Amino acid sequence: xxxxxxxxxxxxxxxxxxxxxxxxxxxxxxxxxxxxxxxxxxxxxxxxxxxxxxxxxxxxxxxxxxxxxxxxxxxxxxxxxxxxxxxxxxxxxxxxxxxxxxxxxxxxxxxxxxxxxxxxxxxxxxxxxxxxxxxxxxxxxxxxxxxxxxxxxxxxxxxxxxxxxxxxxxxxxxxxxxxxxxxxxxxxxxxxxxxxxxxxxxxxxxxxxxxxxxxxxxxxxxxxxxxxxxxxxxxxxxxxxxxxxxxxxxxxxxxxxxxxxxxxxxxxxxxxxxxxxxxxxxxxxxxxxxxxxxxxxxxxxxxxxxxxxxxxxxxxxxxxxxxxxxxxxxxxxxxxxxxxxxxxxxxxxxxxxxxxxxxxxxxxxxxxxxxxxxxxxxxxxxxxxxxxxxxxxxxxxxxxxxxxxxxxxxxxxxxxxxxxxxxxxxxxxxxxxxxxxxxxxxxxx
Numbered sequence: 067x068x069x070x071x072x073x074x075x076x077x078x079x080x081x082x083x084x085x086x087x088x089x090x091x092x093x094x095x096x097x098x099x100x101x102x103x104x105x106x107x108x109x110x111x112x113x114x115x116x117x118x119x120x121x122x123x124x125x126x127x128x129x130x131x132x133x134x135x136x137x138x139x140x141x142x143x144x145x146x147x148x149x150x151x152x153x154x155x156x157x158x159x160x161x162x163x164x165x166x167x168x169x170x171x172x173x174x175x176x177x178x179x180x181x182x183x184x185x186x187x188x189x190x191x192x193x194x195x196x197x198x199x200x201x202x203x204x205x206x207x208x209x210x211x212x213x214x215x216x217x218x219x220x221x222x223x224x225x226x227x228x229x230x231x232x233x234x235x236x237x238x239x240x241x242x243x244x245x246x247x248x249x250x251x252x253x254x255x256x257x258x259x260x261x262x263x264x265x266x267x268x269x270x271x272x273x274x275x276x277x278x279x280x281x282x283x284x285x286x287x288x289x290x291x292x293x294x295x296x297x298x299x300x301x302x303x304x305x306x307x308x309x310x311x312x313x314x315x316x317x318x319x320x321x322x323x324x325x326x327x328x329x330x331x332x333x334x335x336x337x338x339x340x341x342x343x344x345x346x347x348x349x350x351x352x353x354x355x356x357x358x359x360x361x362x363x364x365x366x367x368x369x370x371x372x373x374x375x376x377x378x379x380x381x382x383x384x385x386x387x388x389x390x391x392x393x394x395x396x397x398x399x400x401x402x403x404x405x406x407x408x409x410x411x412x413x414x415x416x417x418x419x420x421x422x423x424x425x426x427x428x429x430x431x432x433x434x435x436x437x438x439x440x441x442x443x444x445x446x447x448x449x450x451x452x453x454x455x456x457x458x459x460x461x462x463x464x465x466x467x468x469x470x471x472x473x474x475x476x477x478x479x480x481x482x483x484x485x486x487x488x489x490x491x492x493x494x495x496x497x498x499x500x501x502x503x504x505x506x507x508x509x510x511x
């Protein structure tokens with residue numbers, strides 16, 4: 067078994083940090099202001115949508131004299147990007163666009179993002195910074211199980227690991243048996259994946275008679291979906307690793323907008339030399355909230371050339387906290403959910419991450435669950451059923467009492483009644499990337 071030593075796991079002292087990681091908050095805010103003023107003028111001059119939106123809102127780039135003035139400018143939404151499909155948001159001529167990525171477009175038109183060569187270099191630098199903060203070091207072998215292709219995760223993580231000086235194993239998502247084979251044969255030091263897919267890999271190892279804690283892996287850098295401290299504990303104990311978060315979204319850049327430090331594991335530091343975060347009231351977007359207050363995360367890019375983004379509403383719900391391992395850069399609290407993943411059940415707001423948090427405290431229940439929403443015929447009220455797998459070692463008797471506990475805990479902590487259906491191990495769909503948690507079976511209006 068390879069055990070990370072206290073020194074290798076927790077001491078960043080051997081890491082060579084970027085100058086911007088070590089500057090003072092005042093210096094960082096001065097840099098933000100000059101970059102913000104440039105970006106706002108650049109977007110206004112080059113992207114018709116921004117000229118139109120600014121003019122309609124009665125603001126001009128010259129109105130941005132201090133950082134707080136950003137609140138006067140209009141938001142950008144996913145819908146804006148869809149309306150400008152495919153290339154209406156680009157601020158540079160086609161010949162200067164070095165790469166194009168796109169979302170899957172499962173909920174309508176895809177959102178398309180583009181990068182100049184400088185954008186790609188900045189992106190790789192920030193992913194490298196995030197990986198380094200999470201314990202990955204030059205010379206390590208990195209097993210990259212994020213999906214490759216139009217999704218920004220795989221290629222973004224790959225370029226960042228290479229920029230850091232690692233040896234990258236670009237396996238992509240899925241083919242779990244092959245993933246396990248290569249982890250055993252190639253002996254990587256770190257793995258990049260979604261948390262639920264790493265759980266899938268660990269489960270499949272156990273089924274093959276391989277102890278997930280016995281591999282060469284020491285670090286996991288996990289992102290692309292919200293996950294809880296309970297999930298971190300589950301993965302760290304099961305696989306004998308240090309697991310850190312990485313955050314990003316395609317519209318703002320991709321993974322690497324923020325990264326968690328292995329020595330503190332207290333939320334991702336936002337790389338504020340490239341992105342200016344705000345928290346707004348999700349129900350009254352005109353209200354910009356102070357640090358420490360919960361709301362919706364909004365980002366403005368400060369250095370992007372191909373697709374500058376002004377006040378992009380992420381739909382992610384969190385709060386901003388003071389920096390710790392990187393004092394000048396504020397941290398994101400754990401994402402409690404997405405405003406568009408929120409289930410309103412009989413007037414109560416509910417997120418899948420709340421269920422995960424509660425379920426993982428009950429030893430008999432596994433982290434594999436689905437939420438089914440139904441409206442039985444002839445009834446006006448929606449019903450929630452939590453389908454969750456029992457752990458292999460649990461008896462039928464143990465299952466009944468665990469289901470009852472989960473039901474009670476959800477009622478106490480979330481405030482909503484639900485049914486709990488404990489199912490056999492391995493019977494629910496496994497993650498090959500981003501996992502679908504919510505199955506809405508209510509009749510469509």
